Amino acid sequence: GENVEQHPSTLSVQEGDSAVIKCTYSDSASNYFPWYKQELGKGPQLIIDIRSNVGEKKDQRIAVTLNKTAKHFSLHITETQPEDSAVYFCAAPGPGRLYFGRGTQLTVWP
Amino acid sequence: DAMVIQNPRYQVTQFGKPVTLSCSQTLNHNVMYWYQQKSSQAPKLLFHYYDKDFNNEADTPDNFQSRRPNTSFCFLDIRSPGLGDAAMYLCATSSGTGEQPQHFGDGTRLSIL
Numbered sequence: 001g002e003n004v005e006q007h008p009s010t011l012s013v014q015e016g017d018s019a020v021i022k023c024t025y026s027d028s029a030s031n032y033f034p035w036y037k038q039e040l041g042k043g044p045q046l047i048i049d050i051r052s053n054v055g056e057k058k059d060q061r062i063a064v065t066l067n068k069t070a071k072h073f074s075l076h077i078t079e080t081q082p083e084d085s086a087v088y089f090c091a092a093p094g095p096g097r098l099y100f101g102r103g104t105q106l107t108v109w110p
Numbered sequence: 111d112a113m114v115i116q117n118p119r120y121q122v123t124q125f126g127k128p129v130t131l132s133c134s135q136t137l138n139h140n141v142m143y144w145y146q147q148k149s150s151q152a153p154k155l156l157f158h159y160y161d162k163d164f165n166n167e168a169d170t171p172d173n174f175q176s177r178r179p180n181t182s183f184c185f186l187d188i189r190s191p192g193l194g195d196a197a198m199y200l201c202a203t204s205s206g207t208g209e210q211p212q213h214f215g216d217g218t219r220l221s222i223l
Binding site: 030031032034036041042043044045046049051089093094095096097098100101102103105 | 114116143150151152153155158160165200202207208209210211212213214215216217219
C-alpha cells in the first residue's frame with residue numbers, strides 16, 4: 001500500500017508567521033492529496049485538497065503545493081492565527097482508501 | 111446542513127461487555143468508513159462499506175464487527191471490549207473510494223472500565 005511520511009511532528013510559530021508542513025508518498029500513480037485539520041475533541045475536517053493536474057492550489061490563507069516528480073506535497077498557512085492551532089494530517093490514496101500521515105501538532109502563539 | 115453524525119459522543123462500557131456505536135449521514139454517500147484513533151496518532155482504518163459490500167482491513171481484530179442496514183446508517187459493534195480498545199472511533203463517508211474527499215463525524219470517545 002501507499003506509504004505517507006509527514007514532517008514535522010510538532011511545529012510552533014508566532015502569530016502572523018507562516019507554517020509549512022511537508023508530506024511524501026510512495027505510489028507514483030496517486031493523483032489526489034487532501035489535508036485535514038483536527039481540533040481537540042473533534043473529527044478531522046477537510047481544509048484543502050489538490051489533484052495532480054495542478055501544481056498549486058490556494059484558499060485564502062491556506063495553500064497546497066504538489067511536486068509529482070519528487071512525490072511530495074506541502075501545506076502552507078500564511079498569517080497564522082491562534083485558531084489555526086490543531087493537528088494537521090496529510091493523506092494519499094490507495095486501493096479503496098486513504099493513507100494518512102502521522103500528523104503535525106501546530107501551535108500558534110499569540 | 112448535510113453531515114455525518116455519531117452517537118453517542120462519549121460511551122463508557124465495562125471490560126468484556128458488548129458495545130455498539132452508531133453513525134448516520136445525510137450526504138447520501140456510497141461509502142462509509144470506521145476508524146479507530148488513539149491519542150496523538152493518525153486515524154486507523156478498521157473497515158468500510160461500499161454500498162452493501164463490506165471491506166475489512168487485514169489487521170482489524172475479529173472483535174470488531176460492522177453493520178450497514180441502509181445507505182444512511184452504519185454501526186460498529188465491539189463484541190468483547192478490552193482495555194486496549196479505549197479510543198476515539200471516527201465514522202467517515204465519501205462518494206467513492208480512494209481519490210475522493212472523506213467527511214468525518216466528530217467521533218465517539220469510548221472508555222473501558
